[in-house]
Amino acid sequence: MNKDVIIALDFPTRQETLDFLGQFTGRKPFVKIGMELFYAEGPQVVRDIKAMGHRIFLDLKLHDIPNTVKRAMAVLSRLDVDMVNLHAAGASAMMRAALEGLTRPDGTRPLLIAVTQLTSTDAAALKEELLIDVPMEETVLRYAQNAAKSGLDGVVCSPLEAAGVKAACGPAFLTVTPGIRFADGDAGDQKRIMTPERAGQSGSDYIVVGRPITQAADPAAAYARCVREFLGQ
Numbered sequence: 001m002n003k004d005v006i007i008a009l010d011f012p013t014r015q016e017t018l019d020f021l022g023q024f025t026g027r028k029p030f031v032k033i034g035m036e037l038f039y040a041e042g043p044q045v046v047r048d049i050k051a052m053g054h055r056i057f058l059d060l061k062l063h064d065i066p067n068t069v070k071r072a073m074a075v076l077s078r079l080d081v082d083m084v085n086l087h088a089a090g091a092s093a094m095m096r097a098a099l100e101g102l103t104r105p106d107g108t109r110p111l112l113i114a115v116t117q118l119t120s121t122d123a124a125a126l127k128e129e130l131l132i133d134v135p136m137e138e139t140v141l142r143y144a145q146n147a148a149k150s151g152l153d154g155v156v157c158s159p160l161e162a163a164g165v166k167a168a169c170g171p172a173f174l175t176v177t178p179g180i181r182f183a184d185g186d187a188g189d190q191k192r193i194m195t196p197e198r199a200g201q202s203g204s205d206y207i208v209v210g211r212p213i214t215q216a217a218d219p220a221a222a223y224a225r226c227v228r229e230f231l232g233q
């Protein structure tokens with residue numbers, strides 16, 4: 001199992017992103033590129049960061065009809081990223097089509113991770129807007145099981161849900177968990193948080209860490225601390 005720390009590159013421009021990455025002179029961190037940077041700078045920023053030696057989680061959360069997602073995933077796969085994601089709400093046919101599109105001619109492909117329910121969706125929205133009557137936890141676990149049955153590699157979830165997802169979908173099914181804060185850090189707008197050390201013990205395979213590293217006075221030192229605490233090294 002390749003446990004690792006993924007830094008969320010939540011920057012609006014290529015220049016700010018490259019200035020930030022320039023501070024990492026040792027181990028090249030696994031990084032997450034989201035919609036903001038991708039839509040601002042396009043696919044070239046992905047190629048450039050890849051060429052610098054970083055592994056990349058391209059966090060674009062695809063959700064469309066199977067054929068469209070399949071073709072879009074084939075394009076993302078050619079960018080040579082290491083991990084991509086989609087909404088499990090697109091259902092099994094879309095998830096299987098995504099896997100087909102992602103698989104390169106040589107049989108390799110990026111890891112494919114599902115978003116279950118967004119953490120911004122609360123119980124009231126689930127029931128009254130999405131008309132889902134079962135509790136949130138049951139929805140999350142069922143969507144995770146749908147993803148596992150469709151052949152996906154894992155889900156994005158809270159570190160508090162990681163053990164439950166592993167129990168429902170098997171130990172090899174990956175959990176990618178944001179909501180990480182140092183014990184002496186600022187929670188910011190994250191509510192259900194865990195330290196890197198506790199996340200490591202709770203079954204998270206990859207932790208996604210943004211502000212505790214990007215806003216630190218010394219980001220390289222904060223990253224090194226995060227890796228040390230998460231991997232127990």
Ligand code: C5P
Nearest residue numbers: 008010119178179190208209210211212
């Ligand atoms: O700065 P912070 O550590 O809170 O950043 C966490 C990253 O993980 C951000 O890029 C955020 O969009 C993402 N994320 C999250 N919660 C989710 C899914 C993604 O915080 N449920």
